Amino acid sequence: MSNSPIVKISANDPKRKSWIKVNSYSDFPIQNIPFGVFITKHDVITIGTRIGKTCIDLAALHQLGYFEGVPLTEDIFMQDNLNDFIDDGRKTWRAVRNRIAEIFDENNPILRDNEKHREEILFDEKDIEMLMPISVNDYTDFYSSKEHATNVGSIFRDPENPLLPNYLHIPIGYHGRSSSIVISGTGIRRPAGQRKTNGKKEITFGPTKSMDFELEMAFITTGANKLGNTIPIGETDQYIFGMVLLNDWSARDIQAWEYAPLGPFLGKSFATSISPWIVTMDALQPFRVDGPEQDPKPLPYLRQTGKNNYDINLSASIKPKGKQEAVVCETNLKHMYWSVYQQLAHQASNGCNICTADIYGSGTISGPEKGSFGSMLEITWNGKEPIKMKDGTDRKFLKNGDTVILRGYCKNDKIRLGFGECRGIIKKTKEGI
Numbered sequence: 503m504s505n506s507p508i509v510k511i512s513a514n515d516p517k518r519k520s521w522i523k524v525n526s527y528s529d530f531p532i533q534n535i536p537f538g539v540f541i542t543k544h545d546v547i548t549i550g551t552r553i554g555k556t557c558i559d560l561a562a563l564h565q566l567g568y569f570e571g572v573p574l575t576e577d578i579f580m581q582d583n584l585n586d587f588i589d590d591g592r593k594t595w596r597a598v599r600n601r602i603a604e605i606f607d608e609n610n611p612i613l614r615d616n617e618k619h620r621e622e623i624l625f626d627e628k629d630i631e632m633l634m635p636i637s638v639n640d641y642t643d644f645y646s647s648k649e650h651a652t653n654v655g656s657i658f659r660d661p662e663n664p665l666l667p668n669y670l671h672i673p674i675g676y677h678g679r680s681s682s683i684v685i686s687g688t689g690i691r692r693p694a695g696q697r698k699t700n701g702k703k704e705i706t707f708g709p710t711k712s713m714d715f716e717l718e719m720a721f722i723t724t725g726a727n728k729l730g731n732t733i734p735i736g737e738t739d740q741y742i743f744g745m746v747l748l749n750d751w752s753a754r755d756i757q758a759w760e761y762a763p764l765g766p767f768l769g770k771s772f773a774t775s776i777s778p779w780i781v782t783m784d785a786l787q788p789f790r791v792d793g794p795e796q797d798p799k800p801l802p803y804l805r806q807t808g809k810n811n812y813d814i815n816l817s818a819s820i821k822p823k824g825k826q827e828a829v830v831c832e833t834n835l836k837h838m839y840w841s842v843y844q845q846l847a848h849q850a851s852n853g854c855n856i857c858t859a860d861i862y863g864s865g866t867i868s869g870p871e872k873g874s875f876g877s878m879l880e881i882t883w884n885g886k887e888p889i890k891m892k893d894g895t896d897r898k899f900l901k902n903g904d905t906v907i908l909r910g911y912c913k914n915d916k917i918r919l920g921f922g923e924c925r926g927i928i929k930k931t932k933e934g935i
């Protein structure tokens with residue numbers, strides 16, 4: 503089954519320019535129109551979007567009549583999360599994005615020339631604070647990078663046979679913890695836990711000695727199937743609202759000791775960070791590419807044709823406190839073995855219901871070569887090959903005071919759009935733990 507034939511979406515017109523100034527390297531040209539939640543300098547929480555460095559209060563835009571003719575409830579943007587809007591479905595998301603593109607088109611004077619309205623609707627990014635975009639319903643994290651699975655299999659298990667026999671048949675995942683998903687900028691406390699210290703027999707409890715990040719992306723869904731029903735792979739695209747950057751913080755010593763036989767647990771559930779702006783699947787359409795060839799052929803419920811992967815350039819940087827950041831990984835979402843559509847069809851294949859504001863992580867995104875590995879576990883091969891920061895210090899894993907910054911963008915010969923940043927600073931373990 504082919505997923506989402508590429509339809510013409512007027513908001514994606516690459517020729518359109520906005521009357522709001524946008525730098526050529528901005529992640530937020532008028533073709534992006536992401537959705538997020540922010541608090542304004544007047545202490546008002548609103549759903550918004552962004553063009554360049556200008557944040558747009560969608561509740562104010564709606565109240566002032568700019569969405570006339572688009573079927574929306576009066577308070578749809580006067581919310582502290584996007585759940586209701588996401589629940590409205592793809593027709594509504596499309597209509598809203600298309601209208602926003604029209605309002606901010608350089609040739610449209612209606613808001614451009616209305617100073618009073620502009621003052622009510624527009625805010626400089628410096629004058630707002632981003633909040634969690636959704637109230638997370640449920641969280642799954644997949645394991646869809648074959649390169650990552652191969653690397654972790656070599657480190658934790660058998661270098662001769664790193665990939666488990668199920669890997670090429672089934673999109674592996676684990677159930678994450680939704681309560682500890684936090685917005686970019688939130689400090690991350692180094693967790694304590696049980697671990698078996700390298701080479702020693704003794705089991706101890708204490709702050710992790712191998713604090714790690716995982717460079718991931720995640721997709722966010724709208725309600726799809728009722729409990730007991732499934733989703734044909736050819737229909738999955740209708741239910742994906744958009745994507746964010748995701749950092750699945752991981753404590754490798756805790757993980758390595760606890761994970762057998764049920765998988766990741768407390769080594770990962772202490773925190774997961776996401777970027778604040780949700781970039782819609784519609785905005786990402788121009789960046790669809792073929793995925794890797796799948797051999798063996800997946801079972802029929804996972805079979806797809808067409809361009810089902812996304813060409814999204816990704817990077818991870820570490821910034822020691824008060825020092826310059828160093829890029830430690832450059833990779834691309836296009837490497838993923840299992841597509842987002844296969845992940846979603848698989849999640850629903852047992853009749854599990856897909857809900858509004860669920861988050862599905864891609865799994866760590868590693869590329870084929872060194873320099874494209876998406877975690878310190880792989881970059882330093884579990885601490886055996888430390889890397890140098892720009893201040894001359896070494897890193898096997900993350901130190902307190904280090905900030906990890908994930909970034910992602912798409913680019914073709916016509917447009918560039920991106921995801922902004924997903925940041926988190928490592929703080930020391932709470933005393934008494």
Ligand SMILES: O=C(O)/C=C/C(=O)CC(=O)CC(=O)O
Binds near residue numbers: 644647651
């Ligand atoms: O191979 C393992 O035992 C575990 C690997 C992971 O760290 C699991 C995970 O979070 C999935 C991923 O990010 O790809």
Ligand SMILES: [Ca+2]
Binds near residue numbers: 643716718863866
């Ligand atoms: Ca992960």
Ligand SMILES: [Mg+2]
Binds near residue numbers: 751752774
């Ligand atoms: Mg985590």
